[in-house]
Every structure is written in C-alpha cells, then in structure tokens.
Amino acid sequence: MIGRLRGLVAEVEDGHCLIDCAGVGYVVACGARTLQRLPAPGDETILHIESSWSAENGPRLYGFLGRDERRAFTTLTGIQGVGPKAALSVLDVLPPGDLAGAVARDDKAAIGRANGVGPKLALRIVTELKGKSLGDVSFTPSAIGGSGEIVPPKPSLTGEAVSALLGLGVAEVNARRAVDQALLRLGEEAELSALIRAALQELGR
Missing domain, CATH: 2.40.50.140 (Nucleic acid-binding proteins)
Structure with missing residues (x-):
C-alpha cells in the first residue's frame, strides 16, 4: 500500500x-x-x-498535498454514494476547513456546487459528516460560537504561511507553490517563521 x-x-x-x-x-x-x-x-x-x-x-x-485533504477524501468516500470523483470535486470547491464550516452551517448549497453532487447527496454529506473530525478539522456544531457565528478551524501551518505571503502581495498560486517547496526542504515540523523565510527564498525575495 x-x-x-x-x-x-x-x-x-x-x-x-x-x-x-x-x-x-x-x-x-x-x-x-x-x-x-x-x-x-x-x-x-x-x-x-x-x-x-x-x-x-x-x-x-x-x-x-496535505494530510488533511487526504483524510477528508477518505472520509467523504466512506459516505454512501460518494465516489472518488465526487470527493475530489467537493474538495476542489471546499478545502477541508471550508468544508467543516459548511457542514457546521448546514450549508448544503455550498457542497452542491461540486460537480456530480446533487441536492440529495449534498444533504447526505452534511448529515454524515456532522460530529466527525479529521485531525485539526472538526465537522461538529461545537465549532459554532456563542454568537451563532461559525468559528473558523485553526489554520494549518501551510495555510498560515500562504496567508502571510498573500499579505506581501504574492499571487496565491505562487505562494502555495513556494510554501510547498519550502516544506519539502524543512519538513512538516518546521516553525512558521522559518517556513515563511524559506518560501520567500524560493520566490527569490
């Protein structure tokens, strides 16, 4: 395997x-x-x-590219009626953190934007994912704060580094590519500050 x-x-x-x-x-x-x-x-x-x-x-x-995406994929394909193609389509429109937010909000329309996912299947996905977790990402109503608003999942190391580069004016595609390459060199236990510096080196800055 x-x-x-x-x-x-x-x-x-x-x-x-x-x-x-x-x-x-x-x-x-x-x-x-x-x-x-x-x-x-x-x-x-x-x-x-x-x-x-x-x-x-x-x-x-x-x-x-991330373990959280793989875990989300395996969880989605464990739902009746969700094959690999549909699971990939869901993750194309909703990365794991966004998918968790959609589930917590019962936002079937957001999930239904994925190719090959109709209203009935979107409802089944929301129902099946409620209460499940994928590492740092939890599909649970407890993610809803006392004000009734969704509390976003804690950003991943990669996500925080990409956000930092976006704040410096780097295009998203270039930012993700630079962070992924930096992560290759430093390993997944790297500190955020070191990852950002290494990504900037990848960009030649």
Missing part, C-alpha cells in the same frame, strides 16, 4: 499527474486544486496518497 510519493513532477494532465520516483513513473489522480498547486515539471514534490482498487478500474492512486 502506497501512502506517500516523493519525486519529480514529470507530467501534469487533466485530472492526473505523473510522478517520477527514482525512474518509476506513478500516475496519480488529483483534484484541480492540487494540480494547480503542483510545482513546475522537473521540480520535486511530495504527494500524500490514498490507494484504492475496483473491479472496473483496477488499482488507482489519489494524491493530495
């Missing part, structure tokens, strides 16, 4: 990418957001992998 791939981005196509790991090319299905945030072909990346097998398609690999 493959849980993570570290290698060079060889190709990026619609719906998937090819990751070269020591001369072996792995075809990895990804959502549009993940593909947009990948580094340029020839650069190194790390993808968190969820493996699946079906009689129709055989073995398939699904890749994510």
